[in-house]
Structure formats: structure tokens, C-alpha cells
Amino acid sequence: MCSSSAIQKNLEEIVKKDKMVVFMKGTPTQPVCGFSDAVVQILRMHRVDSYAAYNVLDDQDIMSRRTTFSNWPTIPQVFFNGEFVGGCDILLQMHQSGDW
Numbered sequence: 001m002c003s004s005s006a007i008q009k010n011l012e013e014i015v016k017k018d019k020m021v022v023f024m025k026g027t028p029t030q031p032v033c034g035f036s037d038a039v040v041q042i043l044r045m046h047r048v049d050s051y052a053a054y055n056v057l058d059d060q061d062i063m064s065r066r067t068t069f070s071n072w073p074t075i076p077q078v079f080f081n082g083e084f085v086g087g088c089d090i091l092l093q094m095h096q097s098g099d100w
Helices: 004-017 034-045 060-070 088-097
Strands: 020-024 052-055 077-080 083-086
Touching: 004 020, 004 052, 004 060, 020 034, 034 088, 060 077, 083 088
Parallel strands: 020 052
Antiparallel strands: 020 077, 077 083
């Protein structure tokens, strides 16, 4: 098992490596929860085709540490330019309000 600080550093590197990062359940082509699917659909509607997606179900370190990393309790979690944007509810609000 990795140390807490090593996992934290790894998460920091992950969210900064790509312009957009999504921690989700499943994959963009096969989301395994409705909220992850909704985020994928919102991204598609806004023609966001290129982003890094991490299946939290495949990585218990990310699954266990992502809440304290982002201070957000639910999955999916979306990061843009290394900054936490929000989860499904936030992206849905942004989409509906035109703040995208």
C-alpha cells in the first residue's frame, strides 16, 4: 500500500498532466453509474473529446484518497487545468446555465 503523501503527490501529478481529467466509475465508453454517464454526455454535448479519464473502481488508492484531495465526496470529479471544477451536479448546472 502506498503512503498517503505519495498518493496525494500522485493525484496532484495526474490532474496537472492533462488539460481535463475526470475521475469516474467506469470509462467514457462504458460508464458504470448514471452520474459518470451524465458527465460524459455533458462533455460530448460541448464537444470535449480529449480528456484523461480514470476509473476509480480500478484503483483503490485513487478511490480512497480522492475525497480528501478534492474535498468533494462524490464521483465523478472533474478537473480543468489542474483545478477542481466539480462533480456531475456542478457540470449539469454549468451546462444548464450556459456558464460552460
